Amino acid sequence: MKERNLLVVGGRSGIGREIVKRLDRQGCALDVVARAETFDLSSERIRYHACDLSRDNNALDFLPDRLHGVVYCPGTIRLKPLARLSEADFMDDWQTNVMGAVRVLKACQNRLKKARRGASVVLFSTVAVAAGMPFHASIAAAKGAVEGLARSLAAEWAPRIRVNVIAPSLTDTELAADLLDGEAKREAAAQRHPLKRIGTPGEVADLAVFLLGDAAGWITGQVIGVDGGVSALRFTR
Template sequence: MDGAVVVVTGGTRGVGAGIARAFLRAGAQVVICARHPPPEPVGAARYLPADVRRPAEVQALLEQVAAEYGRLDVLVNNAGGTPYHPLDAAPPERHARILELNLTAPLLTSIAAHRLMSAQPGGGSILMIGSVSGSRPSPGTAAYGAAKAGLEHLARSMAVEWAPLVRVNTLVLGMVRTEAAQTHYGGRAGVAAVARTVPAGRLAEPDEVGEAAVFLASERAAYITGAGLLLHGGGERPAFLAAANVPPSTEG
């Protein structure tokens, strides 16, 4: 990725910062964007403010990147997330905002990036950061799960429409060890308990997500487009096995 120009939305902390650091290690020039500056520098990544829910801000950001760096090689649509809100415990507008952040924003940002990538030699690569919540029930985060399901479908459609110049793939994440995970799962003890439900025995590290992102964006993945790469440590052990008290070592 030497010299490649990469934009990571929501790249100031957590998974986004891990992705930015991985691209930096691979030799890329990295621009991170978010509504607020990072709490601490993310390596040598350059921070530019932008709210991805506002198309005009996204367009201005990408035009600035193209003007100053000469091209845009990789867009990572990482910005997203959700608080815990059962469907009947929050106003509909709140759920709609979750859909806007996690589905509409990546759609509009990708379209803006495609305009630049399709006009330059070598095209480019767009990477969606999906979630296993898009393929299983997500009680308490239903709008988020629906958005992530739509995001994978969107990426597959983009991959067909924009081939061969622009590749579009999805990195489908399970649980990742971030500060937000500690808050969500009730501190270190909660994270440790959740980790025991993962076949790999732990949560992913943000930098591991970054390494997978670099691979999908690189020339080593030149024939991969419209794909979803699962990064979930083996997924979830089926609940019926736990209910039947079947120990992990006897499964199969």
């Protein structure tokens, strides 16, 4: 992956941070964006920019002329019964998950087209789109739109730009902290998965890095689960 320029939106923490660490080790030049002012990974190959890209992409002027990959990580977990979900909740999930990705991809499209050997985009959904889960109405609606966006763009941008989606189940990051605070909650979450544990951000990042690279050169328009088997397996011992 040497001599490749990649943008990782949401690379400060969680899955995005693990993606940044792996791409840095592979020698990529990285632009990393998140809202926080500080970023604690330091490398001569990483440039960190503090901005809120779910609402504003003007700041993307710093990007190089040619991009080989874009990862959009920002997401939300707002789990409530429909009666307690306001329209503002739905709109907020839509802004962060869908419109943020749309704005970033619009700003990056021409740069991605300039990558000589093709470029790759990775977006994030959730297991709760394929498998209906209570209290997920707002996030599942927004992430369902992300999956539709990705498939449409994969068709529109082929063969120059590949677009794929990763759909994780519960993964041990800041975003999921409220669902995992305490041993009882962690154990209950683990037991809901056929593989009897929750995911690590590194396991999800490994798939993202694979999808960005040449080894995934014939994969586009896919939604791939990293979910301990919970989306596909019904009967386990």
